[in-house]
Amino acid sequence: MWKTVLRRFLIMIPQLIILSMLVFLLAKMMPGDPFTGMINPNSDAKEIARLRQVYGLNDHWWVQYCRWVGNMFHGDLGQSYIQHVPVASLIWDRAVNTFWLSLLTVLLTYAIAIPMGITAGRHQDEWQDQAIQVFNYITFAVPGFVFYILGIWLFSFTLGWFPISGSVSASASGFWGVLGSRLYHMILPAILYALITTTTIVQYLRTGIVDNKVEDYVRTARSKGVPENVVFNKHILRNSVLPIVAFLGNTITGLLSGSMIIESVFSYPGMGKLFLDSISQRDYTTLTALILLFGILTLLGNLISDILLSIVDPRIRVK
Amino acid sequence: MKKGKLLGSALMMGALALTLAACGQSSNNAQQAPFKDWKISTPAKPAKKGGSVKVAVETDTPFTGIFNDELSSSGVDTEVSQYGSESLFSTDDHYKINNSGAATLKIDRAAKTITINIKPNVKWSDGQPVTAKDYEYAYEIIGNKATNSQRYSTSLEDLVGFKEYHEGKASTISGLEMPDGESGRKVVLHMQQMKPGMKISGNGYFWETAAPYHYLKDVPFSKLISSDKVRKHPLYFGAYRVTKVVRGQSVTWKPNKYYYKGKPKLSKITCSVISPNSVAQSIKSGKFDVAEVITSQWPNISGAKGVRYISTKTLGYTYLGFKVGKWKNGQNVMNNNSKMNNRALRQAIAYGMNVNQVAKRYSYGLTFRVPTLIPDQFGAYHDSKIKGYSYNIKKANKILDKAGYKKKGTYRVQPNGKPLTIHFMAMSGSSTQEPIIQNYIQQWKKMGLHVVLTGGRLTEFNSFYDKLQNDAKGVDMFQGVWGLSSEPSVNDLYGRGAQFNYSRYATKKNDELIAAMDSQKSFSTKYRVKKFHEWQEYMNKEAYVVPVSNHYTVMAVNNKLTGYSLRPSKSMNNGWPNWYYVGYAK
Numbered sequence: 001m002w003k004t005v006l007r008r009f010l011i012m013i014p015q016l017i018i019l020s021m022l023v024f025l026l027a028k029m030m031p032g033d034p035f036t037g038m039i040n041p042n043s044d045a046k047e048i049a050r051l052r053q054v055y056g057l058n059d060h061w062w063v064q065y066c067r068w069v070g071n072m073f074h075g076d077l078g079q080s081y082i083q084h085v086p087v088a089s090l091i092w093d094r095a096v097n098t099f100w101l102s103l104l105t106v107l108l109t110y111a112i113a114i115p116m117g118i119t120a121g122r123h124q125d126e127w128q129d130q131a132i133q134v135f136n137y138i139t140f141a142v143p144g145f146v147f148y149i150l151g152i153w154l155f156s157f158t159l160g161w162f163p164i165s166g167s168v169s170a171s172a173s174g175f176w177g178v179l180g181s182r183l184y185h186m187i188l189p190a191i192l193y194a195l196i197t198t199t200t201i202v203q204y205l206r207t208g209i210v211d212n213k214v215e216d217y218v219r220t221a222r223s224k225g226v227p228e229n230v231v232f233n234k235h236i237l238r239n240s241v242l243p244i245v246a247f248l249g250n251t252i253t254g255l256l257s258g259s260m261i262i263e264s265v266f267s268y269p270g271m272g273k274l275f276l277d278s279i280s281q282r283d284y285t286t287l288t289a290l291i292l293l294f295g296i297l298t299l300l301g302n303l304i305s306d307i308l309l310s311i312v313d314p315r316i317r318v319k
Numbered sequence: 320m321k322k323g324k325l326l327g328s329a330l331m332m333g334a335l336a337l338t339l340a341a342c343g344q345s346s347n348n349a350q351q352a353p354f355k356d357w358k359i360s361t362p363a364k365p366a367k368k369g370g371s372v373k374v375a376v377e378t379d380t381p382f383t384g385i386f387n388d389e390l391s392s393s394g395v396d397t398e399v400s401q402y403g404s405e406s407l408f409s410t411d412d413h414y415k416i417n418n419s420g421a422a423t424l425k426i427d428r429a430a431k432t433i434t435i436n437i438k439p440n441v442k443w444s445d446g447q448p449v450t451a452k453d454y455e456y457a458y459e460i461i462g463n464k465a466t467n468s469q470r471y472s473t474s475l476e477d478l479v480g481f482k483e484y485h486e487g488k489a490s491t492i493s494g495l496e497m498p499d500g501e502s503g504r505k506v507v508l509h510m511q512q513m514k515p516g517m518k519i520s521g522n523g524y525f526w527e528t529a530a531p532y533h534y535l536k537d538v539p540f541s542k543l544i545s546s547d548k549v550r551k552h553p554l555y556f557g558a559y560r561v562t563k564v565v566r567g568q569s570v571t572w573k574p575n576k577y578y579y580k581g582k583p584k585l586s587k588i589t590c591s592v593i594s595p596n597s598v599a600q601s602i603k604s605g606k607f608d609v610a611e612v613i614t615s616q617w618p619n620i621s622g623a624k625g626v627r628y629i630s631t632k633t634l635g636y637t638y639l640g641f642k643v644g645k646w647k648n649g650q651n652v653m654n655n656n657s658k659m660n661n662r663a664l665r666q667a668i669a670y671g672m673n674v675n676q677v678a679k680r681y682s683y684g685l686t687f688r689v690p691t692l693i694p695d696q697f698g699a700y701h702d703s704k705i706k707g708y709s710y711n712i713k714k715a716n717k718i719l720d721k722a723g724y725k726k727k728g729t730y731r732v733q734p735n736g737k738p739l740t741i742h743f744m745a746m747s748g749s750s751t752q753e754p755i756i757q758n759y760i761q762q763w764k765k766m767g768l769h770v771v772l773t774g775g776r777l778t779e780f781n782s783f784y785d786k787l788q789n790d791a792k793g794v795d796m797f798q799g800v801w802g803l804s805s806e807p808s809v810n811d812l813y814g815r816g817a818q819f820n821y822s823r824y825a826t827k828k829n830d831e832l833i834a835a836m837d838s839q840k841s842f843s844t845k846y847r848v849k850k851f852h853e854w855q856e857y858m859n860k861e862a863y864v865v866p867v868s869n870h871y872t873v874m875a876v877n878n879k880l881t882g883y884s885l886r887p888s889k890s891m892n893n894g895w896p897n898w899y900y901v902g903y904a905k
Binding site: 030031032036044045046047048051054079082083084085086093149152153157158160164165166167168169170171264265266267269273277280281282 | 379380381383385390464467469471472473474544545550563565566567568569570571589591592593594596597600601603604606779780781782784785786788817818819
């Protein structure tokens with residue numbers, strides 16, 4: 001097993017090199033650069049040309065790439081062209097926001113989805129199941145941003161229960177004050193996001209339960225006189241959560257990469273929003289660092305999924 | 320006095336035009352647009368002490384938050400620092416520098432000097448006085464290469480020795496003299512050349528703010544832009560001081576008790592970022608005391624209660640430019656064989672734009688046609704005789720027929736018989752941009768002109784400027800936007816050596832007129848005004864660049880607030896109001 005993990009790690013290295021080159025090249029292929037938008041009565045075209053030279057934006061892409069990789073090995077991700085702070089500090093700032101929002105979302109998602117999936121599976125084709133199916137169809141069909149905007153309109157503007165943007169209120173002070181304010185800013189986006197992401201988990205769980213209910217070992221257990229609750233919890237449920245466990249690895253990736261849509265709608269300063277902004281502002285240093293980070297997270301997430309699966313299901317052994 | 324009147328009448332005309340526009344709209348819009356009641360300031364009422372104000376910062380991206388005028392380069396940063404960042408100089412309503420601000424200005428043409436005297440009671444928000452060194456330090460921040468400030472410019476090189484300092488050949492700026500020493504309050508600037516625009520703020524020849532040397536001196540120049548002293552705990556000498564910054568999201572301000580005009584009225588101002596999509600709802604639900612109205616959302620804002628609209632014309636315009644040349648070896652070089660190098664064609668295209676109709680239909684009267692490249696905010700410099708190109712397809716057809724653009728089937732061909740397809744580049748933007756551009760294209764089609772969008776669709780912001788700057792193929796004309804400096808000189812936008820002159824036109828007559836506007840003779844305002852009028856007439860005739868439209872800046876302000884004004888004379892001279900005057904009415 002450890003051998004496998006090591007091998008997977010080693011494979012990640014060429015994967016990351018190729019990914020980083022692709023990312024860098026694609027970023028450079030976008031029209032414009034961080035200075036393209038700097039056109040106002042206070043800017044001097046000659047000065048902008050000089051700054052392009054200073055930042056090495058006129059060099060060939062491979063020269064810039066090598067410089068970037070070189071700096072990275074020295075632990076320097078560079079300085080953001082737009083925010084003028086070290087990229088690492090910028091990402092750290094946003095990653096913290098995204099991490100807490102995602103964690104809350106994941107907790108809520110599972111808290112909502114697992115009971116729903118179990119209910120639907122257990123009461124297959126009864127009214128409970130049908131109600132959950134209708135809910136699933138709706139959340140599956142409605143595009144995320146429509147759902148979020150409706151949510152803001154209803155809960156923030158009309159009812160005034162939640163804030164409309166940001167991650168913390170300007171007037172919050174003290175440890176508990178800031179913590180409370182952060183939580184308050186996260187609740188609405190987290191609930192909305194959780195509601196919309198439950199679909200997959202509910203479906204997986206429901207299908208798992210429905211399929212497992214008719215398996216031979218369940219029938220055997222029942223014929224042996226095992227109480228129904230034990231049959232369900234021990235034999236059916238345990239086998240049905242396998243696909244959800246497989247899902248967990250990707251969920252962890254999501255914890256840090258954030259959701260571009262929800263963060264944009266709520267002007268929530270997280271990683272997803274940072275990613276979008278760095279594209280539109282051509283903030284190369286931030287953009288490349290982010291994609292590399294997302295790449296690493298995805299590869300790690302897959303690895304964790306595989307490992308988790310092999311722990312939960314002894315039939316699966318990574319070879 | 321005369322200028323003040325001119326502005327007044329211009330605003331009246333604007334208001335009249337807007338009222339008319341409002342009448343022409345469907346009834347539900349008409350009731351939403353009581354433009355005639357809109358003023359540039361809230362009514363003057365006695366204000367009480369205290370009260371807090373929430374201001375919306377409308378942006379899709381978190382603000383950068385560089386609280387230093389010498390280093391910041393984004394408009395949003397200027398917006399979030401408006402409560403404390405004050406220019407050294409005050410102006411009248413036409414941006415002419417007067418002596419009512421933090422410093423006085425004396426220009427001596429013969430001696431080629433500018434003398435700045437900082438008033439004795441002007442202090443930073445930590446109580447330290449603003450000194451001559453603080454002014455020099457601002458220059459050092461801009462000039463020192465280690466800061467990579469984007470504010471360095473060729474115009475600033477007019478100060479003797481500044482270029483040498485920038486290039487590292489000198490350790491001090493030789494032309495900046497402090498007769499009473501660093502801790503004095505007097506600065507004498509020795510200039511290479513005196514320019515008529517120097518009397519007007521925003522001229523770019525000398526810097527207009529100071530930086531707190533005593534506070535920042537320990538930070539190396541290269542670290543200044545990312546330092547906490549600039550990003551988290553900045554010092555200003557304006558009415559309010561920063562008490563808290565939440566990076567990219569909000570800034571909290573409290574009164575600066577050392578403010579030279581007296582103690583400000585409000586006890587707290589919080590400005591926080593909000594997505595532009597949420598603005599209309601925010602205004603309606605009273606989440607903010609001050610928020611800017613986004614034109615395309617106007618119909619949704621109707622019926623907002625407790626709100627007073629304060630408006631002024633934005634300093635800028637949208638324009639149509641025709642590519643007639645290329646940027647070569649540091650200057651604009653015209654190509655006489657270029658497709659668009661035909662005056663008749665350019666004029667006809669300009670006549671084909673139904674700007675007024677479009678403004679009424681898609682921006683509810685909040686935008687309006689601009690007839691000349693020097694808009695009326697510039698007072699006497701604006702030539703009111705010029706009517707520009709108002710929609711007239713008949714005339715356009717006549718011009719095209721006369722110039723030999725004959726119709727072959729649906730479309731016209733070039734005078735040389737070759738088919739004519741005009742590639743038009745326009746930036747993507749608000750939801751109404753697409754129908755507006757399509758509307759223009761339809762009008763041109765009526766005249767027999769085959770106009771297609773570059774790349775088949777609207778162009779994204781970065782690509783747009785990338786293509787313009789590099790004179791990319793497939794762009795024959797484009798619709799751009801300029802925000803203007805408060806000094807009307809056009810050299811940086813339309814001169815032969817101006818990189819921002821994206822049309823790339825450069826004619827002898829244009830050179831002469833622009834040179835004359837900034838010449839020594841132009842120290843006589845009368846002469847300068849005359850040259851500005853001549854240039855506008857010339858540009859109107861040649862139509863290399865045609866001004867299209869401009870819009871009103873409309874602020875939705877809590878109607879309990881008083882003292883909020885968009886008048887240049889009541890601003891901190893950065894385009895935003897001086898919050899010293901703002902308070903809750905008694």
